[in-house]
Amino acid sequence: MKKLLLSTCLLPLFLGSCQPKLKEVDRTVLAEEYIQALNEFDYPSIISLFYDSVRMKEIVYETTFSKADYYNLFQWDSIFQPEYKVLQIQELPGEKIELQISKLGPRINFLMDNPIITKEVLSFEKDKIYEVEIIEYLYFDDETWVARRQALIEWVAANHPELDGFIYDQTKAGALNYLKAIELYKAANNQ
Structure with missing residues (x-):
């Protein structure tokens, strides 16, 4: 009986030690x-x-x-x-x-x-x-980035005020407005 009890207690330890180590x-x-x-x-x-x-x-x-x-x-x-x-x-x-x-x-x-x-x-x-x-x-290129962003903001305010504020709107709608502003600006400036 003692052997059976000892075997039962040691079996989980033995099986646990045979498990592969986590990679x-x-x-x-x-x-x-x-x-x-x-x-x-x-x-x-x-x-x-x-x-x-x-x-x-x-x-x-x-x-x-x-x-x-x-x-x-x-x-x-x-x-x-x-x-x-x-x-x-x-x-x-x-x-x-x-x-x-x-x-x-x-x-x-x-x-x-x-x-x-x-x-x-x-x-x-x-x-x-x-x-x-x-x-x-x-x-x-901070200088170019700031200059182009400012030109875009000013152009949008003057020509497409419905898109104004796109630069600060970090939502899906804001990003779509940002892309639209770029597209309109490029078209108006033959870019």
């Missing part, structure tokens, strides 16, 4: 999946990669979105159909990945003719993205 998640692969999901405008895949909420940091600005609230920003960005390219990727100590990313779409192309290139750090917690931080702009 460690490759954070580089997760970072690449995140960029791929951005390129495919795949909201469910993007959200599934995040831990509990979406934390975005850009130099000195910091924003935390619930997964549901992030949807508005996602929709706004997706309207512009940006293409993200990973130029470099490397693991850092402390569950982090550093990326150099190029981003180009119709809005960015209109405002500065070239992609924005950033250095970003993805921090992970429990094998999920905890935070996305833009730590440096490697290429951003």
